[in-house]
Amino acid sequence: MSTVIENPRSPYTRPARKKRRFNIEKWAWLFMRGSGVILVFLIFGHLFFNLMLGEGIRAIDFGFVGGKLANPFWQWWDVLMLWLALIHGGNGMRTVINDYVTGQKLRPFILWTLFAIVAILIVLGTLVTFTFDPCPITENIELLPSFCNA
Amino acid sequence: MATKTELSVSVGTPAEEAGLKPFKVTLNIRRYNPETGDEAFWQDFDVELYATDRVLDALHKIKWEQDGSLAFRRSCAHGVCGSDAMRINGRNRLACKTLIKDLDITQPIYVEAIKGLPLEKDLIVDMEPFFESFREVQPFLVSNTPPAGGRERLQSIAERERFDDTTKCILCAACTTSCPVFWTDGQYFGPAAIVNAHRFIFDSRDENAAARLEILNDKEGVWRCRTTFNCTDACPRGIQVTKAIAEVKAAVVRGRP
């Protein structure tokens, strides 16, 4: 018969806060404020141009998008929007994960997955925006949109 | 008002003397006894109370007349010492400042210990992690220069006004334990530590603001605040806690108060 009676006064121990010499939190916080303001301008500009100006929403088709992506102004606009939105959203997700995932192994795993998704989307998006060609040189003429005169 | 009575005459409470009628209130209290090893459970008590009574009076009545094993902290009973913060109907309040008439008594009043700190018994939690964070921000005046003329350190009214709000803290922990970020892993410094850092960071007589700003520029420092405003709502002293945190954030960005 040996039951261990724990000392009722045994102090609660919380894992000690790790001392870090450098952390990105301040810069992440400032980035969220700055990118948020710029994104409001970029996104509403984007929506206004695509949905309101000219024929409005009915103008959007493959040719409309192809035309926009041929213009360096819209290329940079879209790339800026892509980068800021993904990093802004990714950082928001990072804080949510830090707040809600407490598992010591699970948290880094989810954070790296998130990082990988954001990185892949940024690379692919940037690549497409700058290299998009609505009329590529191809054998199958019938696959090309009508406005490409071969 | 009570008139002068002879000592032998038993005098009722002011409410009784004014001829007020008590009414029955049900309290649902979350009990926990570490010695039985059982899970915490809800227990209800019926008490006769006056509209002028506070939740603390109800707890006293239960402890003195019904169940002496009920454990809770209180000291001043008048909102000064900060020992009786608890979750009343889901909100962090001081039991001694919460009037029964301000609660909906057609339903039971739910009373439980504040969340996020280790529960010790009934309504008592271990405050040590809370005070640990408090101590880490160096909540004391630091000055390495002798005061002018060897006399007291003078301060203008405007300079004093700068941190007036945060001098009112009574360290009740209502704010920190209402913060959802603190609930998650308890690593966040918490609003109360930041409020007390604010009190010295913006004090013109203090010379250690830079060190405190550096301490709070931590991953678990001011940047974990999500401006939920739970702390401002919880503070029994009416301190604009979230605003104080925002001011410390701005000071960290500037690098000086």
Ligand code: SF4
């Ligand atoms: S800031 Fe208000 S709620 Fe927080 S510990 Fe101080 S008095 Fe209590």
Ligand code: FES
């Ligand atoms: S008992 Fe002192 S603040 Fe409530």
